[in-house]
Amino acid sequence: MQGVAFAPGGTTLATSSGFTHTIRVWDAATGALRATFDRETGWGPTVRLPIAFSPDGTALAYGRGDATVALAGL
Incomplete structure (x- = not known):
């Protein structure tokens, strides 16, 4: 499953890939x-x-795949 989320205000975008187990955080305006x-x-x-x-x-x-939730500061 892939995931996408916008931060409040719409200036930051996060994408996730369950296949690569990677989360990327982007500047929505500049990419x-x-x-x-x-x-x-x-x-x-x-x-x-x-x-x-x-x-x-x-x-x-x-x-996470083991049914836990992790929290990362930005």
């Missing part, structure tokens, strides 16, 4: 890559990597 997360994204029996921003846009939460 510039701001950050990449590839650790602790998990290896479960299904390839899912759901993502969501916190209400203030300062953190990114993502689901």
